[in-house]
Amino acid sequence: MTLTIPFSNSYGQLPPRFFTRQAATPVAAPELIAFNDALADRLGITRGADGDMARVFSGNEAPPGADPLAQVYAGHQFGGFSPQLGDGRALLLGEVEAPDGTRFDIQLKGAGRTPYSRGGDGRAWLGPVLREYVVSEAMAALGVPTTRALAAVATGETVWRETALPGAVLTRVATSHIRVGTFQFFAARRDLDALKALFDYTCARHYPDARTPDDLLIAVIDAQAALVAQWLSLGFIHGVMNTDNTTLSGETIDYGPCAFVDDYHPQTVFSSIDRHGRYAYDNQANVIVWNMAQLATCLVPLCDDQEATVERFTAAVHAMPDKIEAQRLARFGAKIGLSNPTDDDRPLINDLLDLMARDGADFTNTFRALAHGSARDQLTDRAAYDDWHTRWQARLAAEPDAHSLMLRTNPAFIPRNHRVEEMIQAAVAGDFGPVHRLLQVLSTPYTDQPDAADLTRPPAPHERVQQTFCGT
Numbered sequence: 001m002t003l004t005i006p007f008s009n010s011y012g013q014l015p016p017r018f019f020t021r022q023a024a025t026p027v028a029a030p031e032l033i034a035f036n037d038a039l040a041d042r043l044g045i046t047r048g049a050d051g052d053m054a055r056v057f058s059g060n061e062a063p064p065g066a067d068p069l070a071q072v073y074a075g076h077q078f079g080g081f082s083p084q085l086g087d088g089r090a091l092l093l094g095e096v097e098a099p100d101g102t103r104f105d106i107q108l109k110g111a112g113r114t115p116y117s118r119g120g121d122g123r124a125w126l127g128p129v130l131r132e133y134v135v136s137e138a139m140a141a142l143g144v145p146t147t148r149a150l151a152a153v154a155t156g157e158t159v160w161r162e163t164a165l166p167g168a169v170l171t172r173v174a175t176s177h178i179r180v181g182t183f184q185f186f187a188a189r190r191d192l193d194a195l196k197a198l199f200d201y202t203c204a205r206h207y208p209d210a211r212t213p214d215d216l217l218i219a220v221i222d223a224q225a226a227l228v229a230q231w232l233s234l235g236f237i238h239g240v241m242n243t244d245n246t247t248l249s250g251e252t253i254d255y256g257p258c259a260f261v262d263d264y265h266p267q268t269v270f271s272s273i274d275r276h277g278r279y280a281y282d283n284q285a286n287v288i289v290w291n292m293a294q295l296a297t298c299l300v301p302l303c304d305d306q307e308a309t310v311e312r313f314t315a316a317v318h319a320m321p322d323k324i325e326a327q328r329l330a331r332f333g334a335k336i337g338l339s340n341p342t343d344d345d346r347p348l349i350n351d352l353l354d355l356m357a358r359d360g361a362d363f364t365n366t367f368r369a370l371a372h373g374s375a376r377d378q379l380t381d382r383a384a385y386d387d388w389h390t391r392w393q394a395r396l397a398a399e400p401d402a403h404s405l406m407l408r409t410n411p412a413f414i415p416r417n418h419r420v421e422e423m424i425q426a427a428v429a430g431d432f433g434p435v436h437r438l439l440q441v442l443s444t445p446y447t448d449q450p451d452a453a454d455l456t457r458p459p460a461p462h463e464r465v466q467q468t469f470c471g472t
């Protein structure tokens, strides 16, 4: 049986200034590292021989129906506007319409230089490819809207990132790659026709009920508010919430310098380039509002009465913090077993988080232990915990399903940063065993797996990693 991808492309029908058609640059010796059979099934893609898949998912062979192109976009990076970014190392191979009717992009990341590469080599090295593969799949299994990973291929070539590293290509799947930065690209050029075409395309693809720019703005604000609240509830730090990494679909994208919090501290930052903590754990809710304000700015020219529009859009953006907070309350309420938390429950939630922060408690293990009745063991300030526990138990009397709710919302397994780093080091040395083990365990993160207890252990001090973002 040969690899079959039932392409059905639409982005390439947009005006030519949305992209550059471009073939991938072939690599020396492609070898398949991983292929996601479950995702392939969902997409209606039929697996082929490993050699065929290595050729297709490295970009060495364009499969029938593919229409490779690099998408253009702009973006605010750490607050500064770059009027032209674009896929500098990625190519949209094409789209498929899954059997359930959902349209997905199939994109090769690391497929060679494009007109948007600027000084870059158009390539990715093995470490970030495996990080994105494992963490994005873990996020999907945790129930978070995210881009997915279909395949990883080693290129057999060397990539230079201060030192020589093995190259790789990731096949990423997303319900689209439309970013706030895509709107910014055309808005900055005052290209109204393109903006209108992008607006129509985005509504048709993601929000078919949206008729007006107001509808689209509010739909994206809602999707992003839900997304960021979900990140917070899992201790996830995206690390590089630039507007080119904020999707219109509401999916998490770009797993460059991301990580999950180990010992909880709300100001945690992982990325070495995030020197001022712009994208710290507890600043993510502020940043996403700022990013939505950038989207709103792009949509203004599509409306007639611009003064009234600015007023409406400002109100929509100003309403976002409350939306995030409502989602956060629901998520954290569920984590302590409350099916319908109200404002009165906020102190209970926040006091636990304060206690965890003072104590440096492990975020994931403490919440999981709540479900198992062993959270006291996770904390050193037992007296404070006992006080909290008494209040909590009184509140739980009205929650018959608290136990199962907590098991469903507090994962036993997250892709811990030191394990991801360990996996990358093993892969660089030629051992892909840890990649497959992590993928396997993380595919059911809400199930206790005694054989994988080592993967629940927080890092020892010498195992802590800061993401060095010298090059992905």
Ligand SMILES: Nc1ncnc2c1ncn2[C@@H]1O[C@H](COP(=O)(O)OP(=O)(O)OP(=O)(O)O)[C@@H](O)[C@H]1O
Pocket: 085, 086, 087, 088, 089, 090, 116, 117, 118, 119, 120, 121, 122, 123, 124, 244, 245, 253, 254, 255, 256, 472
């Ligand atoms: N090695 C590289 N060669 C060429 N361009 C690159 C390279 N690395 C990053 N870029 C480009 O720099 C910009 C910002 O990089 P960033 O790390 O946010 O994106 P990315 O990880 O490549 O892609 P994505 O956001 O699609 O996940 C993008 O335009 C990206 O294409």
